[in-house]
Amino acid sequence: MKRLLPLLLAGSLSAQSLQLVVNLRSGAIVFQEDCGQLLDRSIPAGSLFKIFLAYAALAEGSDPARTVFCPPSSPTLPVRDSCWFRAGHRNQDLVQALANSCDRYFMTLAERVPIDAFVAFLDSLDLVVQIPDTDHNHEYTAGESMVGLNPHWRFPPLKLLAAVAWLVYGRCVPGGNSLRILEEKFRAPLRRGLREAAVYGTAQGFQENLDFKVSGKTGTFVRVIPQLERSKLSGIFVGFFPDPEPEYCVLVFNAAGNGREQARAAGVRVRKLLAAGKIHIRR
Ligand SMILES: [Zn+2]
Numbered sequence: 001m002k003r004l005l006p007l008l009l010a011g012s013l014s015a016q017s018l019q020l021v022v023n024l025r026s027g028a029i030v031f032q033e034d035c036g037q038l039l040d041r042s043i044p045a046g047s048l049f050k051i052f053l054a055y056a057a058l059a060e061g062s063d064p065a066r067t068v069f070c071p072p073s074s075p076t077l078p079v080r081d082s083c084w085f086r087a088g089h090r091n092q093d094l095v096q097a098l099a100n101s102c103d104r105y106f107m108t109l110a111e112r113v114p115i116d117a118f119v120a121f122l123d124s125l126d127l128v129v130q131i132p133d134t135d136h137n138h139e140y141t142a143g144e145s146m147v148g149l150n151p152h153w154r155f156p157p158l159k160l161l162a163a164v165a166w167l168v169y170g171r172c173v174p175g176g177n178s179l180r181i182l183e184e185k186f187r188a189p190l191r192r193g194l195r196e197a198a199v200y201g202t203a204q205g206f207q208e209n210l211d212f213k214v215s216g217k218t219g220t221f222v223r224v225i226p227q228l229e230r231s232k233l234s235g236i237f238v239g240f241f242p243d244p245e246p247e248y249c250v251l252v253f254n255a256a257g258n259g260r261e262q263a264r265a266a267g268v269r270v271r272k273l274l275a276a277g278k279i280h281i282r283r
Contacts, residue, residue: 015035015036015255015256016035016036016038016254016255017033017035017036017038017252017253017254017255017256018033018034018035018036018038018039018043018157018251018252018253018254019031019032019033019034019250019251019252019265019266019269020032020039020157020158020161020250020251020252021248021249021250021269021270021273021279022161022165022248022249022250022251023247023248023279024165024169024171024240024246024247024248024249025247027172030248030273030278030279031269031273031278031279036255038157038253039156039157039158040156041156042130042154042155042156043154043155043156043157043160043236043253044148044151044152044153044154044219044221044234044236045148045153045154045155045160045219045236046148046151046218046219046220046221046234046235046236046259047101047147047148047217047218047219047220047259048148048160048164048217048219048236048238049146049147049148049153049219050097050098050101050106050147050148050217051098051164051167051168051190051193051194051217052118052121052122052125052127052163052167053106053109053110053113053118053146053147054094054098054106054109054189054190054193055121055167055182055186055187055190056113056117056118056121057109057112057113058094058183058186058189059121059183059186060112060113060117062094062109062112064093064094064095064189065093065094066093066094067091067092067093068091068092068097068102068104068105068108069090069091069092069104070083070085070088070089070090070091070092070102070103070104070105071088071090072086072087072088073086073088074086079103079149080103080107080141080143080144080149082103082104083102083103083104084101084103084220085100085102089102089104089105092104092105094189094193095189095192095193095196096193096196097193098189098190098192098193098194098196098197098201098217099193099194099196099197099199099200099201099202099203100197100201100202101197101201101202101217101218101219101259103147103149106146106147107143107144107147109147110142110143110146110147111143113146115142115145115146118146122163125163125166125167126159126162126163127155127159127160127163128155129153130154140152148219148221149221151221151222151223157251157253160238160251161238161249161251164217164238164249165240165249166182167182167187167190168187168190168191168194168240169187169191169240169246170182170184170187171246171249191215191244193217194215194216194217194240195213195215195243195244197215197216197217197218198213198214198215198216198239198243202217202218202259202260202263203215203216203217203218203237203239203260203263204260204263205260205261205263205264205265205266205267206237206239206263206264206266206267207267208264208267209264209267209268209270209271210241210267210270210271212241212242212243212281212283213241213242213243213244214239214240214241214242214243214267215239215240215241215243215244215246216237216238216239216240216250216263216266217237217238217239218235218236218237218258218259218260218262218263219235219236219237219259220233220234220235220236220258220259220260221233221234221235221236222234223255232255232256233256233257233258234253234254234255234256234257234258235252235253235254235257235258235259235260235261235262236251236252236253236254236259236262237250237251237252237253237259237262237263237265237266238250238251239251239252239263239266239267239270241270241281242281242282242283247281247282248270248279248281250266250269250270251266252265252266252269
């Protein structure tokens, strides 16, 4: 049974979704659609963790130009021993690994960052890890938790959005006032990674819907429905626009559908808001 129960939610996230658009200058929420009162709850961050792990590793002295080889792998291998992309990403540096969300790259990065330091880093970004004391939680290694494979690590959506906006772009949104001062030089590869994700990586669906440059990061995780004894994919996406000086941030979470689909949904939502005159960007 081990590994077959990555996420037990008692069906609580089924048919639930959240879309948020925040003005990064004023901090105002300019659009909100919350099906399931998710704003008051905590959601898994999935591969958004890779952004935090990237910064933590850079702060530990990791070289962003160092490459890791991601070979082809069998679908029967667990992701922790391979990568979600079974054909293999080949050689990946930090920017490419962020763009492609390469699991193998980030599992090697996780070996360089002590879990206690990582949890303290998240805490300094107002992301307090509250891990439920369940048997299932103990199935995950420190590395798996740090790359976002442990769905028990959850955060309130607005705090998650605030932490990513602050970490990558130095933009403050509501609730982010007490965030620590970060090193500007470590932000540059994160920005490039999120931009390249929209160009050729997992966030292309966001870019395809918009005629100005954007950036973003997807996350996909497995949700098990015990009653049905099967699993489904859930997804999250955080996007910024316009690139490289974003004025808005969008977060989309959906219990049904992977991260790529949420990136596309975010693009459609932003396009509609622009057409309706609800948001405006400087060209
Ligand atoms: Zn890979």
